[in-house]
Amino acid sequence: MPEYRLVDFTEVPDAMLQVAELSNSAFAEYEGAPTIDAAFAEWYLRRPGSTAELCVGALDGETLASMVLVALQPVQLGGRVLSCGIIDSVATRPEHRKQGLARRLMDMAHERMREAGADAGVLYTNPEDHPYQFYGRLGYQTRAMCMLMRGSRPLDRELPVREAEPAEHHGLASLINGFYDAHEGYAPLDEELWAWHKLRRPAGMEARVMVTEVEGVAAGTCTWSRIELLLGGETKPVAAMVDFACIGDVCPGPKALESLMASAPEKDIVVLVDAADPLADVYGSAGLERVVGEVSMVLPFSEAAHAAMASRSGPWYVMAESVIGV
Known part of the structure; x- marks a missing residue:
């Protein structure tokens, strides 16, 4: 049995490459899981609120056998904004499973989060997989039943759609923040988070912030990113839509949505949503x-x-970066 060292990411050699290798190995058969590379890992580890001290791993010699990535961000919960440790990529290489590494690393991550002032931990998982029961035993409570939805790019659009100008970004962030003001799980977009989400993406995964207009007014927006996901047992490129928002008094949601969907950079479109969110019905329509x-x-x-x-x-509000990496 290997002798593992539990460390934070200040001690993980070649962290970017090892995170990519571990993630791809651990999630190779998970439906909806993205395929990533070292450039993606470098971007992801620069997520606002994430530090090398918060992210933890188990080393077998110099090999990263298991990991837990953490970012500390203000998140809306129960009508207030709390400091939450967002836990991503709880992953163990297949050959190192059943050694208790995930439990030990989660305990370590929780301790680091508490020391950093976190009010709560937040994570996502598939309710049909074993980790769901594991997290429940750790004390995690199910807050929302969510889903990944998939569809096709419409052929026509009713409203004009264009890529947003940099000068519009501040106003669009305000639009999105207002649209999700009452949503739990939402981390309000500030300048740093906007830049990480929308501007500083790795090559090949650039984000495109789109706007649909009504009489010259920006009435709706969404952001597109290309990513490869495992869907139906096959890895394929899809256009992931995040941060859809609209001004309902100016443009009804369905009209804004379908016009924006017609601008998708891939034929296949995916979006994440709470099954109880009225947006789920809009997406279904x-x-x-x-x-x-x-x-x-x-x-x-x-x-x-x-x-x-x-x-x-x-x-x-489902954080797409925590589920499908965009």
Whole structure:
């Protein structure tokens, strides 16, 4: 049995390459999982709120056998904004499984998060896979039942759509923040988070912020990214839509959505949504269908987090970067 060293990422050699190799190995058969490379890992580890001290791993010699990636961000929960440790990529190489590494690393990550002032931990997982039960045993509570939906790019659009100009980004961030103001799980877009999400993407995964207009007014927006996902047992390129938002008084959601969907950079379109969110019905009306289930889970640490869990402010905003890496 190997003798593992539990370390933070200040001690992981060739971290970018090892994160990519471990992720691809661990999630090779997981429906909806992305295929990543070292450039993607470098971008992902620069996620606002993520530090080498918060991310932890188990080393077998110099090999990263298991990992837990963490980013600390302000997240809306129960009608308030709390500091949450967002846990991503709980992954173990197949040959190192059943050694208790995930449990030990999660305990380590929770300790680091608490020391950094986190009110709660947040993560996503497939409710039909073993990790769902594992997280429940750690104390995580299911907060929302979500899903990955898939559809096809429409041939026609009713409204004009164009790529947003840099000068419009601040206003679009305000539009998106307002649209998701009551959603739980949402991290409000500030300048740093916008830049990471939209501007500083790795080559081949550039984000395109789109705008649809009504009489010269930016009435709707979404962001497109290309990524390869495992869907139906086959890895294929898709256009992932995130941060759809619209001004309902100017342009109804279905009209804005279908016009924006026609601008997708790939024929296949995917989007993540809370199954209880009215947006799910809007997406369904546009031809998108559920393909994979996903749940959001929360582990409250502080009194404020426990109080927040007693009420709900609205549906859950699914962080696409935590589920499909965009």
